[in-house]
Amino acid sequence: MTIFVEFELAEDTKDLLVSNSDVVCSDVLKDELEKMDDSQLVKVEYTINSPLTILSIIPASDWNSV
Amino acid sequence: MVKVEFERRFLADPVFFDTIVAEPILGTKLMHIKASSKKHPKTHNVILDVHADKVIEKHSLSSSKVSACFHQESQPKELVQENGDISLLIRFAIYLSSKPPYTPVTILTTKEREQAILKNPHLEGIRSSVIVKSGTDAKMSIGVYFREYTHAKNSLR
Numbered sequence: 001m002t003i004f005v006e007f008e009l010a011e012d013t014k015d016l017l018v019s020n021s022d023v024v025c026s027d028v029l030k031d032e033l034e035k036m037d038d039s040q041l042v043k044v045e046y047t048i049n050s051p052l053t054i055l056s057i058i059p060a061s062d063w064n065s066v
Numbered sequence: 067m068v069k070v071e072f073e074r075r076f077l078a079d080p081v082f083f084d085t086i087v088a089e090p091i092l093g094t095k096l097m098h099i100k101a102s103s104k105k106h107p108k109t110h111n112v113i114l115d116v117h118a119d120k121v122i123e124k125h126s127l128s129s130s131k132v133s134a135c136f137h138q139e140s141q142p143k144e145l146v147q148e149n150g151d152i153s154l155l156i157r158f159a160i161y162l163s164s165k166p167p168y169t170p171v172t173i174l175t176t177k178e179r180e181q182a183i184l185k186n187p188h189l190e191g192i193r194s195s196v197i198v199k200s201g202t203d204a205k206m207s208i209g210v211y212f213r214e215y216t217h218a219k220n221s222l223r
Contacts, residue, residue, distance in 0.1 A: 005130045005133065006108060007097055007100065007101055007108070007130075007133070007134045008101050008107075008108055009068055009101050009102060011067060011068065012101075012107070012108075038067070038068060038222075039068040039102075039219045039222070041097060041098060041101055043130070043134070060097070060134070061094070061097075062090075062094050063086075063090050063091075063092075063093030063094040063096075063097055063131070063134060063135065064090050064093075064094075066097075066130060066131055066134045
């Protein structure tokens with residue numbers, strides 16, 4: 001399983017989930033994401049499987065903590 | 067939408083990580099710039115993957131720490147024959163600036179390397195599509211873009 005990490009704005013992750021209904025993301029993660037400000041920088045772990053799956057979404061505003 | 071149209075892209079000379087490691091706030095600012103770019107979403111700041119490998123080894127950093135602030139890009143096939151470290155950096159900057167939407171590129175480096183880059187023949191005749199910044203100038207360029215990002219963010223509230 002190949003995991004790739006993307007650093008992006010929460011609004012981009014929200015857009016992905018809205019525009020691609022194939023993406024798998026748990027309800028818990030979706031709820032956490034919805035509570036985040038659109039401008040929040042997040043570290044997202046994806047697997048490129050069929051379908052693409054989001055494993056984690058972690059706030060990442062500080063380079064020291066990533 | 068917290069998206070900003072930055073004037074120039076950033077290309078990291080691997081030695082610029084000496085500066086980032088010494089001042090991690092620069093890494094934080096670069097993370098936000100990279101993520102909020104309107105023209106180059108998630109790829110605004112770039113480092114060649116061969117250079118990223120050097121950074122990871124030299125500073126014992128994780129790959130994600132590098133990719134948090136610079137998108138790692140493979141060496142284009144047109145440049146695989148280029149052996150010179152500085153020539154590769156400059157020619158890759160020229161390559162990036164030649165791709166739509168034709169955003170000019172700023173190479174971020176250190177004071178010690180700047181002169182060697184400026185003297186490289188590949189920079190002859192290039193006035194604006196590729197420029198080089200180091201030290202305080204490099205930090206100021208990052209600071210200006212970070213302020214543009216925070217301004218865009220605050221204007222949404």
